Amino acid sequence: MKYTSVFALLAAPVFADGPVVENVTVDGDRFSVTLSHPDTGWDHYADGWEVLDADGNSLGIRELLHPHETEQPFTRSLSGVIVPEEATVVYVRARCNVDGWSDELFEVVLTE
Template sequence: MKAMLAAVAWAATATTLAADSPEVRDMTMEKTGMSWRVSVTLAHPDTGWDHYADAWRVETADGTVLGTRELLHPHETEQPFTRSLGSVMVPDGAREIFVRARCTVHGWNEEAIAFPVTSDR
């Protein structure tokens, strides 16, 4: 019985933690010369300086980081919010890129969200 209660408590905690992680809602990209300008929309229940979404990054399928956008303050009253990163060098032939978000409490999201590489996103 104790083991079952511990498992239920752990599952409830894991669900709560995941719910407080930043959510990648959308990504758009625009070709600018040889590089790309990537804009990402995040949602996160920022509560102030102790817990807020503080970065997102663009990765390849193998996890190579192409660029990181640091977020320097909480967005408590602006949810969801969109921020951009220029000069992202996407490898030739890449069909998709991945976006992963981070918050000050939970760190980087375990899952990166895939988006197709296209100039009309």
């Protein structure tokens, strides 16, 4: 499925030290996610993000294998994300190696 436009809305308040999803773009099965996080090195950094369907089921996880303390915000992509054809919205959440998954969900409204 090809999406020609994507609208994203922040669904929860921003917390100072957690990873924040700044932007999401979708091109077919490829999700590109821009994150910000006050990475301090290997001891505390954003280490992943996940695409969820409206029921909270995981559609794909992108692991981040190193800190990005000098590259903020940063964008990483994941291909092969299969979004059900009937889906009109998905959510992206971020994770850090200290605090785990963020409660903050970034809503991505899908349009054809």
